[in-house]
Amino acid sequence: MKQLPDKLAKRLEQRLQNNALRKLSVYDPTFDFSSNDYLGLAAAEFNSGNKSQKFQGAGGSRLLTGNHKAYEVLETQICSFHQSQAALVFNSGYAANLGLLGAIGQRRDHIFYDALAHASIRDGLQLSNAKSLKYRHNDLTHLEELLERHKESTGTLYVVTESVFSMDGDSPDLEALVNLSERYGAYLIVDEAHALGVIGERGHGLVQALQMQDRVFARIVTFGKALGYHGAAVLGSEALKTYLVNFARSLIYTTALAQDMVYSLADRYTWLSKSTEALKEIEKLHRNIALLRLYTEKYGVDKHFIASDSAIHSVIIPGNDRVKTLSASLNEAGFGVLPILAPTVPQGVERLRICLHSYNESDSIEGLVERIASFLKD
Ligand SMILES: Cc1ncc(COP(=O)(O)O)c(C=O)c1O
Incomplete structure:
Protein backbone atom coordinates (compact mmCIF):
# COMPACT_ATOMS: atom_id res chain seq x y z
CA MET A 1 0.00 0.00 0.00
CA LYS A 2 1.31 3.47 -0.89
CA GLN A 3 2.14 5.60 2.12
CA LEU A 4 0.65 9.04 2.75
CA PRO A 5 2.67 11.84 1.07
CA ASP A 6 5.02 13.56 3.57
CA LYS A 7 3.14 16.85 3.56
CA LEU A 8 -0.10 15.13 4.56
CA ALA A 9 1.62 12.97 7.16
CA LYS A 10 3.04 16.16 8.71
CA ARG A 11 -0.42 17.71 8.98
CA LEU A 12 -1.59 14.62 10.86
CA GLU A 13 1.48 14.69 13.10
CA GLN A 14 0.71 18.33 13.94
CA ARG A 15 -2.83 17.38 14.98
CA LEU A 16 -1.43 14.62 17.18
CA GLN A 17 1.03 17.00 18.84
CA ASN A 18 -1.79 19.46 19.59
CA ASN A 19 -3.82 16.65 21.16
CA ALA A 20 -6.39 17.43 18.48
CA LEU A 21 -6.38 14.30 16.36
CA ARG A 22 -9.93 13.36 15.40
CA LYS A 23 -10.94 9.70 15.72
CA LEU A 24 -14.10 7.79 14.93
CA SER A 25 -15.60 6.12 18.00
CA VAL A 26 -18.87 4.42 18.84
CA TYR A 27 -21.22 6.67 20.85
CA ASP A 28 -23.33 4.63 23.27
CA PRO A 29 -23.64 6.45 26.61
CA THR A 30 -26.03 5.83 29.50
CA PHE A 31 -27.01 9.52 29.55
CA ASP A 32 -27.04 11.26 26.16
CA PHE A 33 -25.85 14.85 26.47
CA SER A 34 -24.35 15.19 23.00
CA SER A 35 -26.63 14.19 20.15
CA ASN A 36 -28.69 16.83 18.34
CA ASP A 37 -31.78 14.64 18.73
CA TYR A 38 -33.43 17.30 20.92
CA LEU A 39 -36.93 15.78 20.96
CA GLY A 40 -36.01 12.08 20.88
CA LEU A 41 -37.32 11.49 17.36
CA ALA A 42 -34.25 9.60 16.10
CA ALA A 43 -35.53 6.43 17.74
CA ALA A 44 -39.22 7.03 17.00
CA GLU A 45 -41.16 4.92 14.47
CA PHE A 46 -42.64 6.88 11.59
CA ASN A 47 -44.47 4.93 8.96
CA SER A 48 -47.72 6.27 7.60
CA GLY A 49 -47.67 3.63 4.86
CA ASN A 50 -47.10 6.32 2.27
CA LYS A 51 -44.96 4.30 -0.11
CA SER A 52 -44.68 3.62 -3.78
CA GLN A 53 -43.89 0.06 -4.82
CA LYS A 54 -42.11 1.13 -7.97
CA PHE A 55 -38.97 2.89 -6.86
CA GLN A 56 -37.39 2.85 -3.43
CA GLY A 57 -34.14 4.56 -4.24
CA ALA A 58 -34.28 7.78 -6.26
CA GLY A 59 -32.27 6.40 -9.16
CA GLY A 60 -30.77 9.79 -9.98
CA SER A 61 -30.62 13.50 -9.27
CA ARG A 62 -33.80 15.47 -8.62
CA LEU A 63 -33.21 17.05 -12.01
CA LEU A 64 -33.34 13.61 -13.68
CA THR A 65 -35.20 10.60 -12.27
CA GLY A 66 -35.06 11.40 -8.57
CA ASN A 67 -37.85 13.97 -8.12
CA HIS A 68 -40.45 11.47 -6.88
CA SER A 275 -49.53 16.33 17.48
CA THR A 276 -49.97 17.11 21.16
CA GLU A 277 -46.87 14.91 21.77
CA ALA A 278 -44.77 17.49 19.92
CA LEU A 279 -45.98 20.24 22.26
CA LYS A 280 -45.22 18.02 25.26
CA GLU A 281 -41.70 17.10 24.08
CA ILE A 282 -40.85 20.76 23.35
CA GLU A 283 -42.15 21.71 26.80
CA LYS A 284 -40.05 18.95 28.43
CA LEU A 285 -36.98 20.15 26.55
CA HIS A 286 -37.49 23.69 27.84
CA ARG A 287 -38.03 22.40 31.37
CA ASN A 288 -34.63 20.68 31.11
CA ILE A 289 -33.01 23.87 29.78
CA ALA A 290 -34.36 25.72 32.84
CA LEU A 291 -33.16 22.89 35.12
CA LEU A 292 -29.62 23.02 33.74
CA ARG A 293 -29.53 26.74 34.41
CA LEU A 294 -30.81 26.19 37.93
CA TYR A 295 -28.12 23.57 38.67
CA THR A 296 -25.28 25.66 37.23
CA GLU A 297 -26.31 28.42 39.65
CA LYS A 298 -26.75 26.01 42.56
CA TYR A 299 -23.22 24.60 42.04
CA GLY A 300 -21.73 28.04 41.36
CA VAL A 301 -20.48 27.33 37.82
CA ASP A 302 -22.87 29.47 35.77
CA LYS A 303 -20.10 31.95 34.96
CA HIS A 304 -18.20 29.21 33.09
CA PHE A 305 -21.19 28.59 30.81
CA ILE A 306 -22.00 30.63 27.70
CA ALA A 307 -25.45 32.17 28.23
CA SER A 308 -27.99 30.30 26.11
CA ASP A 309 -31.76 29.80 25.85
CA SER A 310 -31.35 26.97 23.38
CA ALA A 311 -30.69 23.23 23.78
CA ILE A 312 -26.93 23.79 23.39
CA HIS A 313 -24.92 24.75 26.48
CA SER A 314 -21.17 25.13 26.36
CA VAL A 315 -18.92 25.22 29.38
CA ILE A 316 -15.52 26.70 28.66
CA ILE A 317 -12.59 24.53 29.81
CA PRO A 318 -9.46 26.05 28.21
CA GLY A 319 -6.88 23.63 26.77
CA ASN A 320 -7.41 20.48 24.72
CA ASP A 321 -5.77 18.36 27.45
CA ARG A 322 -8.01 19.58 30.26
CA VAL A 323 -11.26 19.37 28.38
CA LYS A 324 -10.38 15.89 27.11
CA THR A 325 -9.59 14.73 30.66
CA LEU A 326 -12.93 15.98 31.96
CA SER A 327 -14.89 14.51 29.09
CA ALA A 328 -13.14 11.12 29.49
CA SER A 329 -14.03 10.98 33.19
CA LEU A 330 -17.65 11.95 32.45
CA ASN A 331 -17.83 9.31 29.71
CA GLU A 332 -16.60 6.71 32.18
CA ALA A 333 -19.47 7.63 34.48
CA GLY A 334 -21.93 7.14 31.61
CA PHE A 335 -22.37 10.78 30.56
CA GLY A 336 -22.20 11.24 26.80
CA VAL A 337 -20.59 14.67 26.70
CA LEU A 338 -18.02 15.40 24.04
CA PRO A 339 -15.15 17.88 24.07
CA ILE A 340 -14.91 20.52 21.36
CA LEU A 341 -11.25 21.10 20.72
CA ALA A 342 -9.06 23.67 19.01
CA PRO A 343 -8.90 24.07 16.00
CA THR A 344 -12.69 23.48 15.73
CA VAL A 345 -12.98 26.40 18.21
CA PRO A 346 -10.23 28.99 18.81
CA GLN A 347 -7.49 28.11 21.32
CA GLY A 348 -8.43 29.16 24.86
CA VAL A 349 -12.17 28.57 24.40
CA GLU A 350 -12.11 24.79 24.17
CA ARG A 351 -15.28 23.50 25.75
CA LEU A 352 -17.64 20.73 26.70
CA ARG A 353 -20.72 21.06 24.57
CA ILE A 354 -23.83 19.83 26.33
CA CYS A 355 -26.92 19.15 24.24
CA LEU A 356 -30.13 18.89 26.20
CA HIS A 357 -33.05 16.74 25.13
CA SER A 358 -36.67 16.29 26.14
CA TYR A 359 -35.72 12.79 27.39
CA ASN A 360 -32.92 13.78 29.79
CA GLU A 361 -33.76 13.22 33.46
CA SER A 362 -33.39 15.80 36.20
CA ASP A 363 -31.06 13.51 38.22
CA SER A 364 -28.62 13.04 35.37
CA ILE A 365 -28.60 16.78 34.58
CA GLU A 366 -27.77 17.52 38.21
CA GLY A 367 -25.16 14.71 38.31
CA LEU A 368 -23.50 16.13 35.23
CA VAL A 369 -23.33 19.69 36.57
CA GLU A 370 -22.10 18.46 39.95
CA ARG A 371 -19.21 16.58 38.32
CA ILE A 372 -18.28 19.57 36.14
CA ALA A 373 -18.32 21.80 39.23
CA SER A 374 -16.06 19.47 41.18
CA PHE A 375 -13.57 19.35 38.27
CA LEU A 376 -13.56 23.16 37.99
CA LYS A 377 -12.87 23.51 41.72
CA ASP A 378 -9.83 21.18 41.62
C1 LIG B 1 -25.69 25.67 11.86
C2 LIG B 1 -25.58 24.42 11.06
N1 LIG B 1 -25.87 24.46 9.75
C3 LIG B 1 -25.78 23.36 8.98
C4 LIG B 1 -25.37 22.16 9.50
C5 LIG B 1 -25.24 20.96 8.62
O1 LIG B 1 -26.39 20.18 8.71
P1 LIG B 1 -26.37 18.64 8.32
O2 LIG B 1 -25.85 17.89 9.49
O3 LIG B 1 -27.79 18.33 7.97
O4 LIG B 1 -25.47 18.51 7.12
C6 LIG B 1 -25.06 22.06 10.86
C7 LIG B 1 -24.63 20.76 11.43
O5 LIG B 1 -24.06 20.62 12.45
C8 LIG B 1 -25.16 23.22 11.66
O6 LIG B 1 -24.86 23.17 12.97
Whole structure:
Protein backbone atom coordinates (compact mmCIF):
# COMPACT_ATOMS: atom_id res chain seq x y z
CA MET A 1 0.00 0.00 0.00
CA LYS A 2 1.31 3.47 -0.89
CA GLN A 3 2.14 5.60 2.12
CA LEU A 4 0.65 9.04 2.75
CA PRO A 5 2.67 11.84 1.07
CA ASP A 6 5.02 13.56 3.57
CA LYS A 7 3.14 16.85 3.56
CA LEU A 8 -0.10 15.13 4.56
CA ALA A 9 1.62 12.97 7.16
CA LYS A 10 3.04 16.16 8.71
CA ARG A 11 -0.42 17.71 8.98
CA LEU A 12 -1.59 14.62 10.86
CA GLU A 13 1.48 14.69 13.10
CA GLN A 14 0.71 18.33 13.94
CA ARG A 15 -2.83 17.38 14.98
CA LEU A 16 -1.43 14.62 17.18
CA GLN A 17 1.03 17.00 18.84
CA ASN A 18 -1.79 19.46 19.59
CA ASN A 19 -3.82 16.65 21.16
CA ALA A 20 -6.39 17.43 18.48
CA LEU A 21 -6.38 14.30 16.36
CA ARG A 22 -9.93 13.36 15.40
CA LYS A 23 -10.94 9.70 15.72
CA LEU A 24 -14.10 7.79 14.93
CA SER A 25 -15.60 6.12 18.00
CA VAL A 26 -18.87 4.42 18.84
CA TYR A 27 -21.22 6.67 20.85
CA ASP A 28 -23.33 4.63 23.27
CA PRO A 29 -23.64 6.45 26.61
CA THR A 30 -26.03 5.83 29.50
CA PHE A 31 -27.01 9.52 29.55
CA ASP A 32 -27.04 11.26 26.16
CA PHE A 33 -25.85 14.85 26.47
CA SER A 34 -24.35 15.19 23.00
CA SER A 35 -26.63 14.19 20.15
CA ASN A 36 -28.69 16.83 18.34
CA ASP A 37 -31.78 14.64 18.73
CA TYR A 38 -33.43 17.30 20.92
CA LEU A 39 -36.93 15.78 20.96
CA GLY A 40 -36.01 12.08 20.88
CA LEU A 41 -37.32 11.49 17.36
CA ALA A 42 -34.25 9.60 16.10
CA ALA A 43 -35.53 6.43 17.74
CA ALA A 44 -39.22 7.03 17.00
CA GLU A 45 -41.16 4.92 14.47
CA PHE A 46 -42.64 6.88 11.59
CA ASN A 47 -44.47 4.93 8.96
CA SER A 48 -47.72 6.27 7.60
CA GLY A 49 -47.67 3.63 4.86
CA ASN A 50 -47.10 6.32 2.27
CA LYS A 51 -44.96 4.30 -0.11
CA SER A 52 -44.68 3.62 -3.78
CA GLN A 53 -43.89 0.06 -4.82
CA LYS A 54 -42.11 1.13 -7.97
CA PHE A 55 -38.97 2.89 -6.86
CA GLN A 56 -37.39 2.85 -3.43
CA GLY A 57 -34.14 4.56 -4.24
CA ALA A 58 -34.28 7.78 -6.26
CA GLY A 59 -32.27 6.40 -9.16
CA GLY A 60 -30.77 9.79 -9.98
CA SER A 61 -30.62 13.50 -9.27
CA ARG A 62 -33.80 15.47 -8.62
CA LEU A 63 -33.21 17.05 -12.01
CA LEU A 64 -33.34 13.61 -13.68
CA THR A 65 -35.20 10.60 -12.27
CA GLY A 66 -35.06 11.40 -8.57
CA ASN A 67 -37.85 13.97 -8.12
CA HIS A 68 -40.45 11.47 -6.88
CA LYS A 69 -43.88 12.56 -5.65
CA ALA A 70 -42.81 12.42 -2.01
CA TYR A 71 -40.77 15.60 -2.53
CA GLU A 72 -43.85 17.51 -3.61
CA VAL A 73 -45.78 16.26 -0.57
CA LEU A 74 -42.95 17.23 1.79
CA GLU A 75 -42.21 20.64 0.26
CA THR A 76 -45.90 21.62 0.33
CA GLN A 77 -46.04 20.64 3.99
CA ILE A 78 -42.86 22.54 4.82
CA CYS A 79 -44.18 25.70 3.12
CA SER A 80 -47.33 25.59 5.16
CA PHE A 81 -45.57 24.87 8.49
CA HIS A 82 -42.90 27.52 7.93
CA GLN A 83 -45.17 30.07 6.21
CA SER A 84 -42.85 30.22 3.24
CA GLN A 85 -43.72 30.79 -0.41
CA ALA A 86 -41.40 27.98 -1.49
CA ALA A 87 -39.17 25.24 -0.08
CA LEU A 88 -36.43 23.22 -1.74
CA VAL A 89 -35.25 20.01 -0.06
CA PHE A 90 -31.53 19.16 -0.15
CA ASN A 91 -29.78 15.98 1.01
CA SER A 92 -28.30 17.64 4.12
CA GLY A 93 -27.78 20.99 5.79
CA TYR A 94 -24.21 20.94 4.56
CA ALA A 95 -25.42 20.49 0.98
CA ALA A 96 -28.07 23.21 1.41
CA ASN A 97 -25.55 25.82 2.57
CA LEU A 98 -23.06 24.86 -0.12
CA GLY A 99 -25.75 24.98 -2.79
CA LEU A 100 -27.33 28.25 -1.67
CA LEU A 101 -24.22 30.28 -0.91
CA GLY A 102 -22.20 28.88 -3.81
CA ALA A 103 -24.99 29.77 -6.24
CA ILE A 104 -26.06 33.25 -5.17
CA GLY A 105 -22.75 35.10 -4.74
CA GLN A 106 -21.67 36.82 -7.97
CA ARG A 107 -18.62 38.93 -8.74
CA ARG A 108 -18.71 42.35 -7.02
CA ASP A 109 -21.22 41.04 -4.41
CA HIS A 110 -20.35 41.07 -0.71
CA ILE A 111 -21.45 38.44 1.80
CA PHE A 112 -21.06 39.38 5.47
CA TYR A 113 -21.00 36.42 7.84
CA ASP A 114 -20.77 35.90 11.59
CA ALA A 115 -17.33 34.86 12.87
CA LEU A 116 -18.86 31.71 14.43
CA ALA A 117 -20.72 30.61 11.32
CA HIS A 118 -20.85 26.85 10.81
CA ALA A 119 -18.30 25.15 8.53
CA SER A 120 -21.00 24.50 5.92
CA ILE A 121 -21.58 28.27 5.61
CA ARG A 122 -17.86 28.96 5.31
CA ASP A 123 -17.43 26.23 2.72
CA GLY A 124 -20.39 27.62 0.77
CA LEU A 125 -18.75 31.04 0.80
CA GLN A 126 -15.57 29.51 -0.62
CA LEU A 127 -17.56 28.24 -3.59
CA SER A 128 -19.14 31.61 -4.21
CA ASN A 129 -17.78 34.29 -6.54
CA ALA A 130 -18.67 37.01 -4.03
CA LYS A 131 -16.24 38.56 -1.59
CA SER A 132 -16.94 37.30 1.93
CA LEU A 133 -16.28 39.44 5.00
CA LYS A 134 -16.42 38.21 8.58
CA TYR A 135 -17.99 40.30 11.37
CA ARG A 136 -17.35 39.70 15.07
CA HIS A 137 -19.73 37.22 16.67
CA ASN A 138 -23.20 38.77 17.10
CA ASP A 139 -21.60 42.24 16.92
CA LEU A 140 -24.07 44.31 14.94
CA THR A 141 -21.97 47.48 15.37
CA HIS A 142 -19.11 45.77 13.57
CA LEU A 143 -21.50 44.51 10.89
CA GLU A 144 -22.86 48.03 10.42
CA GLU A 145 -19.32 49.39 9.97
CA LEU A 146 -18.71 46.84 7.22
CA LEU A 147 -22.06 47.51 5.56
CA GLU A 148 -21.36 51.26 5.68
CA ARG A 149 -17.97 50.73 4.05
CA HIS A 150 -19.46 48.72 1.19
CA LYS A 151 -22.84 50.37 0.74
CA GLU A 152 -21.78 52.12 -2.48
CA SER A 153 -20.59 48.89 -4.08
CA THR A 154 -22.29 48.03 -7.35
CA GLY A 155 -22.90 44.43 -6.28
CA THR A 156 -25.53 42.90 -4.01
CA LEU A 157 -25.03 42.75 -0.24
CA TYR A 158 -25.91 39.63 1.75
CA VAL A 159 -25.74 38.88 5.49
CA VAL A 160 -25.56 35.30 6.81
CA THR A 161 -26.19 34.26 10.39
CA GLU A 162 -27.47 31.35 12.47
CA SER A 163 -30.52 31.74 14.69
CA VAL A 164 -28.92 29.39 17.26
CA PHE A 165 -25.15 29.07 16.97
CA SER A 166 -24.02 25.47 16.89
CA MET A 167 -21.01 25.86 19.16
CA ASP A 168 -22.14 28.55 21.63
CA GLY A 169 -25.91 27.91 21.61
CA ASP A 170 -26.58 31.65 21.66
CA SER A 171 -28.63 33.75 19.20
CA PRO A 172 -28.24 37.07 17.44
CA ASP A 173 -30.61 39.97 18.13
CA LEU A 174 -32.56 38.94 15.07
CA GLU A 175 -34.99 41.84 15.07
CA ALA A 176 -32.11 44.33 15.08
CA LEU A 177 -30.31 42.29 12.42
CA VAL A 178 -33.38 42.34 10.15
CA ASN A 179 -33.73 46.11 10.62
CA LEU A 180 -30.05 46.70 9.95
CA SER A 181 -30.07 44.53 6.81
CA GLU A 182 -33.14 46.35 5.51
CA ARG A 183 -31.51 49.75 6.14
CA TYR A 184 -28.62 48.76 3.87
CA GLY A 185 -30.72 46.85 1.34
CA ALA A 186 -28.87 43.65 2.29
CA TYR A 187 -30.45 40.22 1.78
CA LEU A 188 -30.55 38.29 5.07
CA ILE A 189 -29.99 34.51 5.25
CA VAL A 190 -30.69 32.68 8.52
CA ASP A 191 -29.57 29.12 9.24
CA GLU A 192 -32.15 27.67 11.66
CA ALA A 193 -30.50 24.22 12.05
CA HIS A 194 -30.59 24.28 15.87
CA ALA A 195 -33.78 26.33 16.20
CA LEU A 196 -36.15 23.99 14.33
CA GLY A 197 -38.09 21.93 16.88
CA VAL A 198 -36.66 23.99 19.73
CA ILE A 199 -37.59 27.68 19.39
CA GLY A 200 -41.22 28.80 19.10
CA GLU A 201 -44.36 27.12 20.35
CA ARG A 202 -44.20 24.27 17.83
CA GLY A 203 -40.51 24.61 17.13
CA HIS A 204 -41.03 26.76 14.02
CA GLY A 205 -37.66 28.47 14.55
CA LEU A 206 -36.62 31.92 15.68
CA VAL A 207 -37.56 33.77 12.48
CA GLN A 208 -41.20 32.74 12.80
CA ALA A 209 -41.24 33.12 16.58
CA LEU A 210 -40.48 36.81 15.86
CA GLN A 211 -42.78 36.92 12.81
CA MET A 212 -39.88 37.90 10.54
CA GLN A 213 -40.51 35.31 7.81
CA ASP A 214 -41.50 37.89 5.20
CA ARG A 215 -38.46 40.04 5.89
CA VAL A 216 -35.67 37.51 5.39
CA PHE A 217 -34.35 36.38 2.02
CA ALA A 218 -33.75 32.74 2.89
CA ARG A 219 -33.90 30.33 5.81
CA ILE A 220 -32.18 26.96 6.09
CA VAL A 221 -33.87 24.28 8.19
CA THR A 222 -32.13 20.95 8.73
CA PHE A 223 -33.71 17.60 9.55
CA GLY A 224 -30.76 15.84 11.18
CA LYS A 225 -31.17 17.62 14.52
CA ALA A 226 -34.56 17.92 16.28
CA LEU A 227 -36.34 15.95 13.55
CA GLY A 228 -33.96 13.08 14.27
CA TYR A 229 -33.45 12.23 10.60
CA HIS A 230 -31.56 13.56 7.58
CA GLY A 231 -31.85 16.29 4.95
CA ALA A 232 -32.58 20.02 4.90
CA ALA A 233 -34.56 22.67 3.08
CA VAL A 234 -33.96 26.20 1.86
CA LEU A 235 -37.05 28.36 2.44
CA GLY A 236 -37.66 31.48 0.37
CA SER A 237 -39.47 32.82 -2.67
CA GLU A 238 -40.53 30.79 -5.74
CA ALA A 239 -37.94 32.77 -7.71
CA LEU A 240 -35.18 31.72 -5.31
CA LYS A 241 -36.30 28.10 -5.60
CA THR A 242 -36.21 28.27 -9.40
CA TYR A 243 -32.78 29.90 -9.26
CA LEU A 244 -31.43 27.14 -7.00
CA VAL A 245 -32.91 24.37 -9.14
CA ASN A 246 -30.86 25.86 -11.96
CA PHE A 247 -27.64 26.80 -10.21
CA ALA A 248 -27.24 24.97 -6.88
CA ARG A 249 -24.64 22.35 -7.74
CA SER A 250 -25.13 20.31 -4.54
CA LEU A 251 -28.76 19.79 -5.60
CA ILE A 252 -28.18 19.20 -9.30
CA TYR A 253 -25.17 16.89 -9.26
CA THR A 254 -26.11 14.37 -6.59
CA THR A 255 -28.53 11.47 -6.19
CA ALA A 256 -31.82 12.50 -4.55
CA LEU A 257 -32.98 11.09 -1.20
CA ALA A 258 -34.74 7.72 -1.27
CA GLN A 259 -38.48 8.16 -1.22
CA ASP A 260 -39.02 6.34 2.08
CA MET A 261 -36.78 8.94 3.64
CA VAL A 262 -38.76 11.79 2.16
CA TYR A 263 -42.08 10.30 3.31
CA SER A 264 -40.60 9.77 6.75
CA LEU A 265 -39.66 13.45 6.80
CA ALA A 266 -43.24 14.34 5.85
CA ASP A 267 -44.46 12.19 8.77
CA ARG A 268 -42.08 13.99 11.10
CA TYR A 269 -43.41 17.38 9.94
CA THR A 270 -46.97 16.14 10.50
CA TRP A 271 -45.97 15.16 14.03
CA LEU A 272 -44.37 18.56 14.67
CA SER A 273 -47.22 20.59 13.22
CA LYS A 274 -50.22 18.65 14.54
CA SER A 275 -49.53 16.33 17.48
CA THR A 276 -49.97 17.11 21.16
CA GLU A 277 -46.87 14.91 21.77
CA ALA A 278 -44.77 17.49 19.92
CA LEU A 279 -45.98 20.24 22.26
CA LYS A 280 -45.22 18.02 25.26
CA GLU A 281 -41.70 17.10 24.08
CA ILE A 282 -40.85 20.76 23.35
CA GLU A 283 -42.15 21.71 26.80
CA LYS A 284 -40.05 18.95 28.43
CA LEU A 285 -36.98 20.15 26.55
CA HIS A 286 -37.49 23.69 27.84
CA ARG A 287 -38.03 22.40 31.37
CA ASN A 288 -34.63 20.68 31.11
CA ILE A 289 -33.01 23.87 29.78
CA ALA A 290 -34.36 25.72 32.84
CA LEU A 291 -33.16 22.89 35.12
CA LEU A 292 -29.62 23.02 33.74
CA ARG A 293 -29.53 26.74 34.41
CA LEU A 294 -30.81 26.19 37.93
CA TYR A 295 -28.12 23.57 38.67
CA THR A 296 -25.28 25.66 37.23
CA GLU A 297 -26.31 28.42 39.65
CA LYS A 298 -26.75 26.01 42.56
CA TYR A 299 -23.22 24.60 42.04
CA GLY A 300 -21.73 28.04 41.36
CA VAL A 301 -20.48 27.33 37.82
CA ASP A 302 -22.87 29.47 35.77
CA LYS A 303 -20.10 31.95 34.96
CA HIS A 304 -18.20 29.21 33.09
CA PHE A 305 -21.19 28.59 30.81
CA ILE A 306 -22.00 30.63 27.70
CA ALA A 307 -25.45 32.17 28.23
CA SER A 308 -27.99 30.30 26.11
CA ASP A 309 -31.76 29.80 25.85
CA SER A 310 -31.35 26.97 23.38
CA ALA A 311 -30.69 23.23 23.78
CA ILE A 312 -26.93 23.79 23.39
CA HIS A 313 -24.92 24.75 26.48
CA SER A 314 -21.17 25.13 26.36
CA VAL A 315 -18.92 25.22 29.38
CA ILE A 316 -15.52 26.70 28.66
CA ILE A 317 -12.59 24.53 29.81
CA PRO A 318 -9.46 26.05 28.21
CA GLY A 319 -6.88 23.63 26.77
CA ASN A 320 -7.41 20.48 24.72
CA ASP A 321 -5.77 18.36 27.45
CA ARG A 322 -8.01 19.58 30.26
CA VAL A 323 -11.26 19.37 28.38
CA LYS A 324 -10.38 15.89 27.11
CA THR A 325 -9.59 14.73 30.66
CA LEU A 326 -12.93 15.98 31.96
CA SER A 327 -14.89 14.51 29.09
CA ALA A 328 -13.14 11.12 29.49
CA SER A 329 -14.03 10.98 33.19
CA LEU A 330 -17.65 11.95 32.45
CA ASN A 331 -17.83 9.31 29.71
CA GLU A 332 -16.60 6.71 32.18
CA ALA A 333 -19.47 7.63 34.48
CA GLY A 334 -21.93 7.14 31.61
CA PHE A 335 -22.37 10.78 30.56
CA GLY A 336 -22.20 11.24 26.80
CA VAL A 337 -20.59 14.67 26.70
CA LEU A 338 -18.02 15.40 24.04
CA PRO A 339 -15.15 17.88 24.07
CA ILE A 340 -14.91 20.52 21.36
CA LEU A 341 -11.25 21.10 20.72
CA ALA A 342 -9.06 23.67 19.01
CA PRO A 343 -8.90 24.07 16.00
CA THR A 344 -12.69 23.48 15.73
CA VAL A 345 -12.98 26.40 18.21
CA PRO A 346 -10.23 28.99 18.81
CA GLN A 347 -7.49 28.11 21.32
CA GLY A 348 -8.43 29.16 24.86
CA VAL A 349 -12.17 28.57 24.40
CA GLU A 350 -12.11 24.79 24.17
CA ARG A 351 -15.28 23.50 25.75
CA LEU A 352 -17.64 20.73 26.70
CA ARG A 353 -20.72 21.06 24.57
CA ILE A 354 -23.83 19.83 26.33
CA CYS A 355 -26.92 19.15 24.24
CA LEU A 356 -30.13 18.89 26.20
CA HIS A 357 -33.05 16.74 25.13
CA SER A 358 -36.67 16.29 26.14
CA TYR A 359 -35.72 12.79 27.39
CA ASN A 360 -32.92 13.78 29.79
CA GLU A 361 -33.76 13.22 33.46
CA SER A 362 -33.39 15.80 36.20
CA ASP A 363 -31.06 13.51 38.22
CA SER A 364 -28.62 13.04 35.37
CA ILE A 365 -28.60 16.78 34.58
CA GLU A 366 -27.77 17.52 38.21
CA GLY A 367 -25.16 14.71 38.31
CA LEU A 368 -23.50 16.13 35.23
CA VAL A 369 -23.33 19.69 36.57
CA GLU A 370 -22.10 18.46 39.95
CA ARG A 371 -19.21 16.58 38.32
CA ILE A 372 -18.28 19.57 36.14
CA ALA A 373 -18.32 21.80 39.23
CA SER A 374 -16.06 19.47 41.18
CA PHE A 375 -13.57 19.35 38.27
CA LEU A 376 -13.56 23.16 37.99
CA LYS A 377 -12.87 23.51 41.72
CA ASP A 378 -9.83 21.18 41.62
C1 LIG B 1 -25.69 25.67 11.86
C2 LIG B 1 -25.58 24.42 11.06
N1 LIG B 1 -25.87 24.46 9.75
C3 LIG B 1 -25.78 23.36 8.98
C4 LIG B 1 -25.37 22.16 9.50
C5 LIG B 1 -25.24 20.96 8.62
O1 LIG B 1 -26.39 20.18 8.71
P1 LIG B 1 -26.37 18.64 8.32
O2 LIG B 1 -25.85 17.89 9.49
O3 LIG B 1 -27.79 18.33 7.97
O4 LIG B 1 -25.47 18.51 7.12
C6 LIG B 1 -25.06 22.06 10.86
C7 LIG B 1 -24.63 20.76 11.43
O5 LIG B 1 -24.06 20.62 12.45
C8 LIG B 1 -25.16 23.22 11.66
O6 LIG B 1 -24.86 23.17 12.97
